Amino acid sequence: MSKKISLTRYLVEQQRVDGLIPGQLRLLLEVVARACKRISFEVNKGALGGVLGSAGSENVQGEVQKKLDIIANEVLIEANEWGGHLAAMASEEMEGIYVVPNRYPQGEYLLLFDPLDGSSNIDVNVSIGTIFSVLLKPHDHPGVTTEDFLQPGAKQVAAGYCIYGPQTILALTVGDGVAMFTLDREQGSFVLTDENVRIPEDTKEFSINMSNLRHWDPSIRRYIDECLAGEEGPRGKNFNMRWIASMVADIHRILSRGGVFLYPWDKREPNKPGKLRLLYEANPMGWLIEQAGGAASNGHQRILDVEPTALHQRVSVIMGSKNEVDRVAQYYAEAETAGQ
Numbered sequence: 001m002s003k004k005i006s007l008t009r010y011l012v013e014q015q016r017v018d019g020l021i022p023g024q025l026r027l028l029l030e031v032v033a034r035a036c037k038r039i040s041f042e043v044n045k046g047a048l049g050g051v052l053g054s055a056g057s058e059n060v061q062g063e064v065q066k067k068l069d070i071i072a073n074e075v076l077i078e079a080n081e082w083g084g085h086l087a088a089m090a091s092e093e094m095e096g097i098y099v100v101p102n103r104y105p106q107g108e109y110l111l112l113f114d115p116l117d118g119s120s121n122i123d124v125n126v127s128i129g130t131i132f133s134v135l136l137k138p139h140d141h142p143g144v145t146t147e148d149f150l151q152p153g154a155k156q157v158a159a160g161y162c163i164y165g166p167q168t169i170l171a172l173t174v175g176d177g178v179a180m181f182t183l184d185r186e187q188g189s190f191v192l193t194d195e196n197v198r199i200p201e202d203t204k205e206f207s208i209n210m211s212n213l214r215h216w217d218p219s220i221r222r223y224i225d226e227c228l229a230g231e232e233g234p235r236g237k238n239f240n241m242r243w244i245a246s247m248v249a250d251i252h253r254i255l256s257r258g259g260v261f262l263y264p265w266d267k268r269e270p271n272k273p274g275k276l277r278l279l280y281e282a283n284p285m286g287w288l289i290e291q292a293g294g295a296a297s298n299g300h301q302r303i304l305d306v307e308p309t310a311l312h313q314r315v316s317v318i319m320g321s322k323n324e325v326d327r328v329a330q331y332y333a334e335a336e337t338a339g340q
């Protein structure tokens with residue numbers, strides 16, 4: 001890329017030249033990016049900033065919160081509450097929605113986020129990230145309710161993540177493909193480093209927590225067994241496996257070079273549809289993947305078409321290279337037909 005294009009300039013062009021995003025959304029995305037920049041600096045401080053380790057509290061899902069989970073959540077709330085672009089926010093780390101206090105101007109957008117995805121990797125210096133999704137507040141009533149957030153992923157108007165790894169990279173879609181911006185720490189700004197990101201339709205790489213193998217349903221076992229069988233098996237090719245245990249890092253790899261990511265339903269908690277959260281993780285990542293030419297399914301339907309019924313709803317996730325995702329969906333369909 002010959003000239004440096006900042007995130008600000010990219011968004012202005014999306015607004016002015018292409019008419020793709022309204023001004024309020026542009027400003028909102030700039031605030032989210034600024035918050036991610038701050039989180040990135042906190043992450044970088046590590047033990048020197050006293051940000052590692054557990055906070056000694058639990059979130060709404062009963063998971064132990066890390067100090068950085070709480071810091072990242074606060075940074076996102078503080079950065080966004082006064083800008084005038086938002087009506088309310090919802091976070092994986094908070095039980096209920098956060099309505100913008102009426103001392104600040106109210107906007108028409110809803111922001112949803114997982115402030116720090118991959119918490120188990122925080123203390124071991126492995127990539128983690130922030131995932132975000134933006135919806136429009138329904139106009140048919142005053143005020144904001146939890147139900148306003150329960151919109152299918154297909155209604156998102158922007159989605160992205162910021163990965164805090166060897167580089168800090170922000171990936172974004174506003175429905176016109178996926179662009180990536182690398183944080184230039186000397187300039188203090190995100191610079192466009194990849195545009196029109198495309199995921200190859202085929203892959204030889206899968207990403208799943210193999211330690212759960214004995215808990216999976218027959219369709220996922222069949223798919224993984226066939227990958228493991230390699231050249232001698234029905235797929236006729238060898239597969240590689242990668243599992244970082246930060247969804248943001250595993251999806252970033254898939255957007256960069258293809259692959260398929262699976263976090264399926266399993267028998268340990270049969271009443272939970274999956275581990276990952278629909279509104280904070282699966283929807284934004286699913287839209288990014290689709291915008292890059294991939295697919296995102298829960299095995300039975302497109303993730304972006306799942307109608308949410310609760311803020312912290314979970315979902316089974318299979319996303320990435322299209323032909324692999326379609327294959328898994330086909331295995332589910334065959335199992336259903338066979339009455340399994």
Ligand code: FBP
Pocket residue numbers: 063092114116117118119120209245246247248263
């Ligand atoms: P957090 O939001 O608590 O970090 O959980 C999500 C996640 O870390 C994903 O990023 C990752 O894919 C998964 O959990 C790993 O979980 P496990 O190690 O239990 O398989």
